[in-house]
Amino acid sequence: MKLVSWNVNGLRACVNKGFNEYFADCDADIFCVQETKLQEGQITLDHGDKYRQYWNYAVKKGYSGTAVFTKKEPLSVTLGLEGEEDTEGRVITLEYADFYLVNAYSPNARRDLSRLEYRLGWEERFRAHLQRLDKHKPVVICGDLNVAHQEIDLKNPKSNNGNSGFTPEERQKMTELLEAGFIDTFRHLHPDVKDAYSWWSYMPKVRERNVGWRIDYFLVSARLAPAVEDARIECAVMGSDHCPVVLELNAATAPL
Known part of the structure; x- marks a missing residue:
């Protein structure tokens, strides 16, 4: 089973930069996107009868949002986390017979860390959501989790220590x-692979x-x-400031 996740940073813009071509070429069983930045009716993606589409739109126009395209119809689809309205369109949970798929776009703490407290509370609720699911059947989680967990996960850890996405608090939540x-x-x-990144600033020559x-x-x-056969980062794929990440699972070697 092949799964793909991509923060497209505006799906309408990404469609004009090769999204549909990559989508067709990769032929994923489940394809998740984050930061769609659109409202219902603002885009039409025609994949024929091959994929079912599930969307979670943010209330604020041009902001956040997630979507899942899946070949296999899920048993159920849930938007957001239990007990709260997901006004920012950050989480979609699909239930299948043997596992749950959770597509997430974690909140950004912002450059001035003004949203760090909210982010940390969201992390607590998100982890509780995953643990509840995990009691029933295995969980596959994907998305832009907005944190570089270890120093190996970003180019300049020393100069970024304490910055949004690399604060001790955010890193600790990933550890937890x-x-x-x-x-x-x-x-x-790939425990020791260096220089493997999925996001680059739009500043000149940073990605280069x-x-x-x-x-x-x-x-x-x-x-x-x-069941994990392959987990890779497709850094050569353009169209966003993020690139797709891919997971391949072998159902024959684990409970799927």
């Missing part, structure tokens, strides 16, 4: 999530020089570790 029974699939397969951050992830319940 992994300790709650989930694995970072890329680091599971690969001065990036790895903030886009596929996490899975620990018991799915034997």
